Amino acid sequence: MSGAPERSEETPAPTTAALDIVIVGCGGFGREVADVIAAINARSSTGPVWNLLGYLDDAPTELNADRARRQGHQVLGPVSADTMAGRPHFVVGINSGSVRRVLAERLEASGWRPATLIDPDARIGSDCRIGEGTVLCPGAKITTNVTLGRHVQLNPNCTVGHDTVLNDYVSINPLAAVSGEIVLGEQVTVGSSAFIHQGLTVAAGTTVGASACVLRNQPEAAVLVGVPASELHSGEGC
Template identity: 50%
Template sequence: MTVPLVIVGCGGHGREVLTIASAVNAAALLPRWQVLGFVDDRPNEVNLKRVQRHDVPYLGGVSWFSGAPADTHHVIGIGDPRVRRAVAERIDRYGIPAASLVHPNATLGSDLRHGPGLVVFAGARVTTNVTLGRHVHLNQNCTVGHDCELADHVSVNPLAAISGDCRLEEGVLVGTTAAVLQGLRVGRDSTVGAGACVVRDVPASVVVKGVPAR
């Protein structure tokens, strides 16, 4: 089965998502993604040139979806959770379904539930009894332990470690190499800085950083 796919966002994250679709196809996994191109409302010249090097066209802004071919799916290649949420809400108005992409070199354990738009990069590890919301992005070599719940639009950046039984509320970003210790909760739209170690619950809409994170 081949499914037409459009990647939203010409930046580095979007082009990395293209590499996941290519890896899925190279591994002969199903569905096979037919990448129609990139959509971006404000692509810059540098990123447009980088997209061209992949031999995948730039299609236009988000309004391109109004005339999308039947069965077109989208995946959002935007790393910032809050921007991703805003873009997802716009695309939902066009009724274009979100695809989930999992790199063949990632591992997803047993008893996993996830919403549409999940993106799992190479080397990411998810263990067991994990719930992932819509448009969750698990970046390269991050880990998500047992019994975790990650709500919609959460981003876990490269090498970050989410210990068992944690709850990350909607829109949380966990920076690269950060750790969230077991059983903790990070509140909606909060950011855990790169390299931080979270040792107690984090309220909503704050930035914490350092070891221990404050």
């Protein structure tokens, strides 16, 4: 995981004008990110922080494109540096960590800068570090001495306990609870309402299913389901 700067304030103060930003992906989470941007702007005491230009999406469905338009935003084109004349900030609003990595690396290689977005109603404890491209949705809570890598996603009302490390491209879904002193490897996905017990390590690429309860270390990538959680093998149902 690359180094993540300490977070010193919830909302960056604009210097002269709002910063241009695009969201990669106009699906459900991408549109939730647009709401985070709107909340940041609405709560800023110095004027709008971000100017949302719209969405980039390689294959938007007609339904998602229509929902984006109803938000007041357009799908600008495919995920390519050639779509935009300038080099705006960007954030990837896609849940899959592996897809998020590919798209983020593509844009960063072209000189685009990832934005870190923290909803005003997220809660952040003392001495936390948050990497570039990371999104904290409303109600997300991290306590003290937590480290979030680059392009991490914390969905609404999830919790992350003390001294925990979430490496790059981790996704924590709504209402999931990650206890203290945990290490999640890159591209781990924790499903809605899942629980991970204190002090555990979960290997990169692991998916923890919705409502699963993880009570032991997971040394290799796997899909974990159930209470207590166990590996889901090929051919088994959830």
